[in-house]
Amino acid sequence: MIEEIISWLIAAKEKIILAQNEQLMIDEKSNRKDLVTNMDREIQAFLIEKIHSAYPQAKILAEEEGYSDLPDLSGQVFIIDPIDGTLNFVVQGENFCIMLAYYEDGIGQLGFIYDVMRDELYWGGKKIGVYKNDIKLPQPKDLPLEKGLVAINSYLFGHDRFNIHAIGEQSIGVRMCGCAGLELIAMLKGNHIGYISNLSPWDYAAGNVLLDVFGMKYSGFSGDPLTFHGREYYLAATPTAYETILEMLEFE
Amino acid sequence: MIEEIISWLIAAKEKIILAQNEQLMIDEKSNRKDLVTNMDREIQAFLIEKIHSAYPQAKILAEEEGYSDLPDLSGQVFIIDPIDGTLNFVVQGENFCIMLAYYEDGIGQLGFIYDVMRDELYWGGKKIGVYKNDIKLPQPKDLPLEKGLVAINSYLFGHDRFNIHAIGEQSIGVRMCGCAGLELIAMLKGNHIGYISNLSPWDYAAGNVLLDVFGMKYSGFSGDPLTFHGREYYLAATPTAYETILEMLEFE
Known part of the structure; x- marks a missing residue:
């Protein structure tokens, strides 16, 4: 196949x-x-x-x-x-x-x-x-938020939704390239420690399979599993950064 | 040489x-x-x-x-x-x-x-x-702000300094890659219509020479010439987008 x-x-x-x-x-x-x-x-x-x-x-x-x-x-x-x-x-x-x-x-x-x-x-x-x-590809390091770059959707970052601005500040830098696939590639290469966005299933389905291989974590903003229906908030990160970001997200 | x-x-x-x-x-x-x-x-x-x-x-x-x-x-x-x-x-x-x-x-x-x-x-x-x-490289098109992507420094965008958030919204998308030289390359290729940041002379000196060739505009946020001393606010854009952004920037 x-x-x-x-x-x-x-x-x-x-x-x-x-x-x-x-x-x-x-x-x-x-x-x-x-x-x-x-x-x-x-x-x-x-x-x-x-x-x-x-x-x-x-x-x-x-x-x-x-x-x-x-x-x-x-x-x-x-x-x-x-x-x-x-x-x-x-x-x-x-x-x-x-x-x-x-x-x-x-x-x-x-x-x-x-x-x-x-x-x-x-x-x-x-x-x-x-x-x-x-x-x-080698296994990326499990870096914490404060040691890595994070990609954030420009709407969420620009409007500081859900305390996302503070998450960006705690990282060493925010990046955005306008393509979910490329942001997920950046995580697979170890270039970025996380990705925070608002995505549809076809934006994350392939990436999640590859993140799984490396034990990276992903979910909605409450830590809930992704639904694969319509657009939904999406967080993916190294295991350590994931815990920090999930705790910092002010969601519901 | x-x-x-x-x-x-x-x-x-x-x-x-x-x-x-x-x-x-x-x-x-x-x-x-x-x-x-x-x-x-x-x-x-x-x-x-x-x-x-x-x-x-x-x-x-x-x-x-x-x-x-x-x-x-x-x-x-x-x-x-x-x-x-x-x-x-x-x-x-x-x-x-x-x-x-x-x-x-x-x-x-x-x-x-x-x-x-x-x-x-x-x-x-x-x-x-x-x-x-x-x-x-061919001459990039002189696209207006609302037809192009703009790169914005993450601090300025995240803190919505000088009305920069509205400028990002008026464009078709905001990008940030963490490297002034690559943002200027994106303008030379016609990928982006502008770049708004806070830079030192070595960040913009080479790029400005190349932007000149294409008749692109650059300056400080008041339209004043760059000083080549220390960090200063920096705007570069296609001629049409430059005028719009300069007018929208709430500076001084």
Whole structure:
């Protein structure tokens, strides 16, 4: 299954590279900062077609058009973000990624985060480890909040929701790049100790599988499990930083 | 002079790569988030030695140890940031750069921003253009604030100083990566329309030379020229976004 999925992702990447010479068709979703392009739709349709023909019984949860909710995660489920960081994709032409996760009965088995323009595929799962292309990543250190960089969603940080500003101050620095997949890659590399945001299931499904490999922690802001329904507050961090951040978050 | 400076920068890069297998010596400067390492000092000493032997009459303004102030910019002046983004260098081992600028009587002639780990050297000057390694960069579009991404210093954004929060909201998104040189590269590539921060001369000297080539604007927060003395508030943007941001900034 792994080689098969990787071949789909490489084909998806080639579609994106080819399309760079053509004009993107861009639509606004909920507001002027929430965009979808013809490439988001094409990549999603391409991946769904591949999954349907290889795994006809599998269910699909995906960002665009009619696939964005599932009543439950029973059985085989593929979770897709065809282009994570669509705004970066449109404006920068880089700093976006394709994400795909494979779950069985709600348990993450495989995760793939593909930084397309850098040609860096982060992938893995339990008993496999986490790889960057074909290089196995070492276990990141379990650094505390005050020794590491933390990525924070700009709305939450800018509005100082839930005491997040104090969390940023206690860290050694706040970063934001506008792409959940890249923020999760930064944790897998040990570059960041945490990520605090407001995400949909396809934003965190693949990353969580890879964080699991390293024993990193993630949850909603009350420490509650993620629901995989709609947008929800999301905290991921090293085990030590997770405890500190959860305690500092003023939520409910 | 250009080839000579590039050869120094490549040699400096090699020193950094070699040192990655050794333990860094890290000291705090003003606080726990303001670091200096033995590599900052070594790279600065190396570049100063090269400049002294090639241009013995030139003056030097540089971040570390005894070179951090000049009474004026008359004559030939080299301005050096040996490692810009030292915190990223220490914690991430990437997302930092070496910056070097050459000024004559206060006028920027050449600028070099070297993203060491990606091996991307952005360099150029008036009548030369701006290059990424040996590829000439196209003129970025003169996008307005509401059509572009803006990088904002995390302290200013987090504390909503000078109405900066509203500026971020009016843009299509706020980014922060912890390295002035990389934020300026993002402008040169057309990825970002502006950068708002609090910088020292070695943080902006090289970038300003390259922004000049594209007719981008920069100044202090009142529109006043930068002083090249100590830290000061810094705004750079496309001509159209610059006017909007300057008007929105509530300064003085």
